[in-house]
Amino acid sequence: MGLDYYKNHKHVLVALDCIIFGFDKNELKLLLIKRDFEPEMGKWSLMGGFLQSNESLDEGAGRILNNLTGLKNIYLEQLHSFGEVNRDPVERTISVAYYSLIDIHSHDKELVKQNSASWFSLNEIPDLIFDHEKMVNSALKMLRSKASHQPVGFELLPEKFTLPELQKLYEGIYSTSLDKRNFRRRILAMDVLIKTEEKEKKYSKKGAFLYKFDQKKYKEKVTNGDSLVFKPL
């Protein structure tokens, strides 16, 4: 072996695909694009692109997410790399999949339109190209697992949100229904929420108090190694 050992190996294309979650009208949703290019033109797929030579995998995924939503500094985590030999019919390509949680109301709707993208409820997802369905299932599993031991749910909500909204979100993530009293007790016990004096009256006459996620307290807890297990179930 030696330096030219490297040259004797096949170089492959590296794709980055993003599973983008949002939450709207009490439902967990996914942002998909309608391909206006070959292969599989006209079919639905995850937003993706190819790794460029001047960027890391994380940076590439961030760029692709930004291209579609206009958002920066978004919750984005690597999910898994998919590398079946014939997963892309055109050419050997491995895909590094990322999943992202965004506040569905904060993205650039114009960009989304330009990319012929739309949001789909989890139970209305169309057929997807290649192995993208596998990626989505894997991401959903990951999201569930993550949400049960890290407060990631907040990433899907606007800065201020009510406890009933937060509960609906967790119910969406786990496709289940939760007891209101137990939910509130547990989520407040995590001690990373700040109650504001404002009320959101969209959903009821009484109105529900708005809360904010306490980033600072959360980071402190992480630093101290405090457990942040949140089992909504």
Next chain:
Amino acid sequence: MGLDYYKNHKHVLVALDCIIFGFDKNELKLLLIKRDFEPEMGKWSLMGGFLQSNESLDEGAGRILNNLTGLKNIYLEQLHSFGEVNRDPVERTISVAYYSLIDIHSHDKELVKQNSASWFSLNEIPDLIFDHEKMVNSALKMLRSKASHQPVGFELLPEKFTLPELQKLYEGIYSTSLDKRNFRRRILAMDVLIKTEEKEKKYSKKGAFLYKFDQKKYKEKVTNGDSLVFKPL
């Protein structure tokens, strides 16, 4: 865009690196190789290689693991892909890291010698090339997380093992000490162990009963969606 869209992107090398865990003398260990090729000749690194065009990522990782240990059908899971731009000084390379759990006494010692590989205790790991230390830390974290909700520990032991040995293993994985009575109660409560009539007398005069892992029962439980949470702590 179109078919030749693919051609306009840089193709990169894809490496596969294996973090190989074993358990010996009450310690969790890692199998590392001394590089006899450039770059970084003479330094320690994870066992790795490049993805070939006729194999999937999983298959490639299995091949590399087999090259070093002679073992097949080993517990092997994808960990994470590492893709910093300059992680490999020779050429842009992304590495898909896998971690593997093997019975340390079952591998081919001749092959290991040929590859100038050795086993290292976790607290005696030498400096590693590139970003391999990051990979090891990440794998250890993953192993801990996995072991707490799936009975992966058995992969690191021979077919038959005693409960004291199993406890030592978990203590190694979590770098902690556990109460014998609570440990036994919990591990047996999982109901995936078969007690044999044989005793292992290596460690005591009385001898400890040997147990086997009940693959069949385990798979049943997985199929039924039974929870298999094991919190040794």
Next chain:
DNA sequence: ATAATTAAATGTTATTTTAACACTTAAAAA
């Protein structure tokens, strides 16, 4: 033969956590 040694094996209890459950309150609308 008996005693000493060594690690394996075993159960109980107080404490904490969890899950199940129904009424009251605030505000707007009728």
Next chain:
DNA sequence: TTTTTAAGTGTTAAAATAACATTTAATTAT
């Protein structure tokens, strides 16, 4: 002022957990 709607709040029985010490089986030494 009555009705409507969803928000907000506590208690309790059951289950899970964590803390803890003695007995047992077999070998080794006397």
